[in-house]
Amino acid sequence: MNLVFLGPPGSGKGTQAVRLAEKLSLVHLSTGDVLRDAVKRGTELGKKAEGFMSRGELVPDAVLIDLIENLLTTGKLNGGFILDGFPRTVPQATGLKQMLDNNAIRLDKAVLFDVGDQEIIKRLSGRWFCPKCNAGYNYPAKLPRVEGRCDNDDAELQRRPDDEEAVVKNRLEVYRKQTRPIEEFYRGESILTSIEGQRSPDEVFQSLLDEVGG
Numbered sequence: 463m464n465l466v467f468l469g470p471p472g473s474g475k476g477t478q479a480v481r482l483a484e485k486l487s488l489v490h491l492s493t494g495d496v497l498r499d500a501v502k503r504g505t506e507l508g509k510k511a512e513g514f515m516s517r518g519e520l521v522p523d524a525v526l527i528d529l530i531e532n533l534l535t536t537g538k539l540n541g542g543f544i545l546d547g548f549p550r551t552v553p554q555a556t557g558l559k560q561m562l563d564n565n566a567i568r569l570d571k572a573v574l575f576d577v578g579d580q581e582i583i584k585r586l587s588g589r590w591f592c593p594k595c596n597a598g599y600n601y602p603a604k605l606p607r608v609e610g611r612c613d614n615d616d617a618e619l620q621r622r623p624d625d626e627e628a629v630v631k632n633r634l635e636v637y638r639k640q641t642r643p644i645e646e647f648y649r650g651e652s653i654l655t656s657i658e659g660q661r662s663p664d665e666v667f668q669s670l671l672d673e674v675g676g
């Protein structure tokens with residue numbers, strides 16, 4: 463099964479992607495995670511992406527399309543995938559379609575996680591993560607056992623710099639202007655499905671399983 467997950471930052475698509483990928487043995491590819499790792503390691507890709515990310519802007523389409531094309535042609539997405547955070551613009555969506563067609567791969571569904579702006583701002587201002595194992599936490603919805611420490615490895619929890627309020631507002635604006643239009647693209651392809659994301663992670667996961675037949 464090949465899926466793309468759409469939704470504003472903080473809509474829970476990353477959390478759900480991790481769970482579904484594990485259950486259905488799919489490759490989970492978060493372009494945000496790949497880019498953050500590249501920034502941390504100071505690679506060419508990281509240098510290209512860093513400024514855009516810190517301002518809450520999108521990294522240029524050509525950079526992302528190259529990245530995905532490379533993964534597709536080297537077979538790293540064979541056997542089924544969830545793309546989490548890609549595509550994010552209409553040119554990325556059409557680029558993806560072209561790349562998939564060239565490799566005779568079919569996209570089964572585009573799953574949209576629907577969450578309102580107020581809830582997003584609340585969630586992102588409480589979001590923390592473990593820099594070591596990437597586990598996510600949320601104050602007050604999902605607290606670690608020991609305050610400020612990861613349950614898995616005791617590392618000190620951190621916040622994402624782009625979760626600061628001013629940057630979040632910009633990311634939401636970017637989402638509305640640049641990413642929302644791809645819902646129409648996938649509606650046109652008859653593969654768009656929308657999930658009410660403003661519920662508990664377990665409830666959302668159950669709806670997701672119902673949608674993808676897992």
Ligand code: AMP
Pocket residue numbers: 471493494495497514515516518519520521522526546547548549550554624633
């Ligand atoms: P995320 O973790 O998905 O919220 O992504 C964090 C940041 O990485 C975004 O705000 C963008 O700057 C960048 N990014 C991730 N995926 C993409 C994409 N498909 N196109 C452009 N920029 C992206």
